Amino acid sequence: MSKDRYWRAISIDSILPEHFPNVALFLMSGGNYVLYKAPDRVFTVDDYSRLKRNNTEFLYVRSGDMESINEFMERGLAKMLSRDDLSGNAKGRILYQTSVNCLIDLFESPETTDNQIRCRNMVQHILQQLATDTHALESLKSIVGHNFYIFTHSVQVAALSLLVHSELFTLAHDEMVDIGTGSLLHDYGMTFITSEILERNDALSDIEYYKVKQHTQQGYEYFKHSGNYSEIVLNIVRYHHERYDGNGYPTGIKGDDIPRSGQVAAICDVYSALTMDRPQRKANSHTDTIMIMREEAKKGAFNLELFNNFLEIINERNVG
Ligand SMILES: [Fe+2]
Incomplete structure (x- = not known):
């Protein structure tokens, strides 16, 4: 450790x-x-x-x-986000950090009602911030490197997925909260994989790679068994590595058999993963990431229309 x-x-x-x-x-x-x-x-x-x-x-x-700090920050978050003297970027940093800290607790005990409520509150704050600050995604970048990869990545995927859903589709508020919750938890299954595999910085063997791929199904089964999470949450956890052409995992379903929330999560997941530092490689720039993803999309990895909409949305928000 x-x-x-x-x-x-x-x-x-x-x-x-x-x-x-x-x-x-x-x-x-x-x-x-x-x-x-x-x-x-x-x-x-x-x-x-x-x-x-x-x-x-x-x-x-x-x-x-952290317990006393989390309590302090979450209690004061709404007030903090409505302050006029703080820049949008500062608010974004506060929001994303508070979310990452909250998520760390949620990963430790996902079945605690208190943590689930905190998590839902956090999604609502992210939604609110995305709606009021058109630059809300930019501040995401500034917290990268200050926290553990998986939590920062999950908050990024949540913010991106919420943005895409709010711009492209009409969902009820509760469904949006489920989109956010599912995205925050999409990689929870990684906690079942031994840290030796996760922290390796050389290539994984076939068996190790197989084990890593299990995180989707394992996370899904865990949350399904708990009975506390909606179908939207379960779909995101299970299908965020499926590919539109059927070359993904764990089930290999293709096209629009993949639930839409899973298709969006897949695009946001790849974008976030490529733009962050990993043990094996440095972060790709926004431009390089788009180039890599465009190639993948052309080969059929993503729903092309959805991918083009995604590009438009993040370019509009100046994420690059
Ligand atoms: Fe994943």
């Missing part, structure tokens, strides 16, 4: 002076975490201005302190 597991990044915009919980805050300096504020010292407006002047974007906390 890497030492980063013990640290979480907090955007300084989300540290409300005078109100932040009594936890120690650390600065990252030369690859080390250096104490910036002891738990009993109050974080002041001067602290905030000084850090801003030095272009410090993030402070770090010990993961053991």
Whole structure:
């Protein structure tokens, strides 16, 4: 387990002076975490201005302190997102970070009602932010690298899927929340795969690759068995690696036999995965990602009409 597991990044915009919980805050300096504020010292407006002047974007906390921070951030989120003095980008960073932190808890105990409610609330905030801020997706990029891949990736897929569904289709609010929830949980099945396989940075053997591919079916069976999740959620978890030409997994169904939510999730999943750093390779630029995906789409991997609509939507939102 890497030492980063013990640290979480907090955007300084989300540290409300005078109100932040009594936890120690650390600065990252030369690859080390250096104490910036002891738990009993109050974080002041001067602290905030000084850090801003030095272009410090993030402070770090010990993961053991996350419970009180999550509570503080989730309680204040609606207020924070409606503040006029924060830029859209700052709000986006706060929102995505809070979502990532919430998702970490959800992955740890997905059956806790409290975590499910938190997760649904988070999806509603993301929806709201996407509707009010046309640049809401840009701030996603700034949190990449500060958190664990799978959680950041899941929040990205959720934001992208929600955006695509809200621009292209007419869904009831509850269905949209299910789209968001399914996207947040789409890779939950990865938790059944041993970390040696997931952290490998060389090529996987056939057997290992087979095991990784099982995450779709395993996640699906887990949530189906729990009985707490709707068909939309189950479809996204199960079908996000299916391909339009039938070359995907786990079932190999093709064309419009793949539920629409699964088709959208597949496109958003690939886009997000390619634009993020992975142990085996660096992140691709937006332009390169589109080029790679266009080739795949031409070969039949995605529903072409849906893919073209996706491109239009993300170009409109200046994601690149
Ligand atoms: Fe996946």
